[in-house]
Amino acid sequence: MRVQAGYEMLSASTISHIKQEQDNRLTDDSWRDLNVCGRLVDEAFLSALWAGLRDVEKEAARLFILESSHGFYRKKEWDQLTADKAHLAWGLTGLRRLGLVLTVRKMWSEVGYMMPLEVRHALGQQIMSQQQDSSEPDVISIGSFQTLSYDVISGRGIHLDIVALLLFVRDQEMKLTQKNQLHRRMIQRIMPLISMLDEHVGHLYTERFPAEVRQAYPASLAVLLDIVFRMRLLYIQDKRLALSESIVDQWLSMQKVERWERIMQLLISDYLPKEAWIEAFVSEMRRISHSEWIAVEASLQQLRVKGYTIPSDAQEQLRNWWLHPLLGFGCVELGEHPEAGLCWRWNPTVIYAEVEQGQWYVEPTGTVIIPPTVPLTRMWQIGRLGELNFDGDMVRCVLTSGQVQTYIGNGGSEEQILSFLQENCPYPLPESITELVEKWGQNARQIRFQTLVRVRTANPRLLDELKQLPMLQTFLTEVISDTDFLIPCEQEADLMERLRQCGYEPQAGKIERFTPLVESLQADRESSADGDAVTALAEHEIEAETETTGLFQAENPWTGYRIENVFPDQYDSMPQLAMLPKMWTSHYQSYHPQTLRDLFRRARELKLTTQLELRSGQEYKGTTHNIEVEMGYWIVTLETEQRKRHKVKLDEIGRVRLLLPNYV
Numbered sequence: 001m002r003v004q005a006g007y008e009m010l011s012a013s014t015i016s017h018i019k020q021e022q023d024n025r026l027t028d029d030s031w032r033d034l035n036v037c038g039r040l041v042d043e044a045f046l047s048a049l050w051a052g053l054r055d056v057e058k059e060a061a062r063l064f065i066l067e068s069s070h071g072f073y074r075k076k077e078w079d080q081l082t083a084d085k086a087h088l089a090w091g092l093t094g095l096r097r098l099g100l101v102l103t104v105r106k107m108w109s110e111v112g113y114m115m116p117l118e119v120r121h122a123l124g125q126q127i128m129s130q131q132q133d134s135s136e137p138d139v140i141s142i143g144s145f146q147t148l149s150y151d152v153i154s155g156r157g158i159h160l161d162i163v164a165l166l167l168f169v170r171d172q173e174m175k176l177t178q179k180n181q182l183h184r185r186m187i188q189r190i191m192p193l194i195s196m197l198d199e200h201v202g203h204l205y206t207e208r209f210p211a212e213v214r215q216a217y218p219a220s221l222a223v224l225l226d227i228v229f230r231m232r233l234l235y236i237q238d239k240r241l242a243l244s245e246s247i248v249d250q251w252l253s254m255q256k257v258e259r260w261e262r263i264m265q266l267l268i269s270d271y272l273p274k275e276a277w278i279e280a281f282v283s284e285m286r287r288i289s290h291s292e293w294i295a296v297e298a299s300l301q302q303l304r305v306k307g308y309t310i311p312s313d314a315q316e317q318l319r320n321w322w323l324h325p326l327l328g329f330g331c332v333e334l335g336e337h338p339e340a341g342l343c344w345r346w347n348p349t350v351i352y353a354e355v356e357q358g359q360w361y362v363e364p365t366g367t368v369i370i371p372p373t374v375p376l377t378r379m380w381q382i383g384r385l386g387e388l389n390f391d392g393d394m395v396r397c398v399l400t401s402g403q404v405q406t407y408i409g410n411g412g413s414e415e416q417i418l419s420f421l422q423e424n425c426p427y428p429l430p431e432s433i434t435e436l437v438e439k440w441g442q443n444a445r446q447i448r449f450q451t452l453v454r455v456r457t458a459n460p461r462l463l464d465e466l467k468q469l470p471m472l473q474t475f476l477t478e479v480i481s482d483t484d485f486l487i488p489c490e491q492e493a494d495l496m497e498r499l500r501q502c503g504y505e506p507q508a509g510k511i512e513r514f515t516p517l518v519e520s521l522q523a524d525r526e527s528s529a530d531g532d533a534v535t536a537l538a539e540h541e542i543e544a545e546t547e548t549t550g551l552f553q554a555e556n557p558w559t560g561y562r563i564e565n566v567f568p569d570q571y572d573s574m575p576q577l578a579m580l581p582k583m584w585t586s587h588y589q590s591y592h593p594q595t596l597r598d599l600f601r602r603a604r605e606l607k608l609t610t611q612l613e614l615r616s617g618q619e620y621k622g623t624t625h626n627i628e629v630e631m632g633y634w635i636v637t638l639e640t641e642q643r644k645r646h647k648v649k650l651d652e653i654g655r656v657r658l659l660l661p662n663y664v
Helices: 003-007 012-025 036-040 043-051 055-066 075-081 086-097 117-129 158-171 184-193 198-208 211-216 219-230 245-253 256-270 276-287 296-305 314-329 376-382 401-409 414-423 431-444 460-467 470-475 489-501 517-546 575-579 582-586 593-606
Strands: 072-074 102-106 110-114 234-237 240-243 332-337 341-346 367-370 386-389 395-399 452-456 484-488 609-614 619-630 633-639 645-649 653-659
Touching (some): 012 036, 012 086, 055 117, 158 184, 158 376, 198 314, 219 234, 245 376, 256 276, 276 296, 276 314, 296 341, 376 386, 401 414, 484 489, 593 609, 593 619
Antiparallel strands (some): 609 619, 619 633
């Protein structure tokens, strides 16, 4: 869960209390004017806030960062984890009051606690920076090892695979089976378009996808379909696979870094196991800004030093769950080093080219060579003019007469096509391309359909009268009979106005402003039915947006939980402390024997330290082990820090005081 999503569910009053609590901890006023959401995504602010946390709060935060499942604990799990550490409950309350941990509830019953993603990452960096060995993972010298070999090749890029699939769906009629699955013949045609291999995503495929999906699709196609469904680029309608055109347009127009971020977040949230050490490895990996080789084992060793529990098969888990899929997505390169073992590095041509730029090369034969750096919007547009071939590093588009003629027949022109090709080509277009496009354009206009308005007069004499009027001459260029003539649709309103000026009352179909009663009632019914249909469609769209859209149900520990709008009291985790008489904790004095018995009983229940002074002047400090009657006297047994026990008669006690823990 992200900060923005969580705080949208909190009231203005709760957010105001959180902000006030944060202000009380800060010594710098530079964040006073920043809202709470803006603060919690600012690493500098979180660093300053971390410095102001109490030790018990930092200890509680470490549990969320180092041991939790993506920053989530059920209350039962938290209570079991901290059963012998009562102070952590107080630390959790402090984190909740500061807004670093949000309270969630499942159907008004089970309570949980969640630390948002941005907070976990920022505070995780604070924990790591406190370790002495906090340098970046070992970097293997590029000078010594230009390349490292690996037995699985990388994909050309997940975005190109997505575009290839979307273009195929756009240009084909994708009928589905009764189970809403692709037909086998379509699968066979799609597979050559995908560069991602089953070896890349085989582990995700077997661990995440249900049996019916594994029987229907190969691993690479199943993962690709799942991604486009979760991104809502495709949807199913009437047993057909269709494009969500508006969403596709938005996705194509995104910056490259935004598209990668979306893919990464989808992979992290829906595919990866909810393990703290995996999340930490991924977080550290994404913070690395160079493209040099890094040893996986060196990164894991750093996580061990920082307190993470790393399993013995951690490297194999990372390979299967994270690194191999990224290799198939084309954003990393993997290699085996003779000493350091498995290594990885970012693919600089994919990750660090923040702005897509590049030009294609048009061959005289009608083939356009498209580098992978060309913006996806241009690649999508040129796909309307030819067949795209995604085999190899370069994308090839072969211009075809059918697609060019379809474009021209729908209102385009040869000039637009040639201008589009030239705009993205670094040299003048070959003359053969110009001749080819113009030839196809001429053929496209051999048979043309045109919508016109037919004007009919009552008799030939009336048409002859109209021909004599100078202001109507421009409308009578296409006379088709002695009573009829044709005009373009855009001239209809102008002609009707001029006819009225000349004293005629034209009738367009029926008399204007008149509708028979029967038709009026029928129109009302149709309008009502249309309104119901629109409402039903809107409801369907809302349902479609709220339901899970992938090929498998992504399981999260917090599924079913909702943010609870609550700002906890300072004594929320230990309400018994708030109920203690303040005199017991603030004054060192004598009490009535009955009051003394009550004081020691409460001290034993709450495991509080008691300081007492005997009438003889001797002092003791320790926790109450027992209070009972022996030989007719009330005796209290104190256990000191040295694990020694002392029995004291209540009648001998002169002064007593309860000591609250330092973290209170």
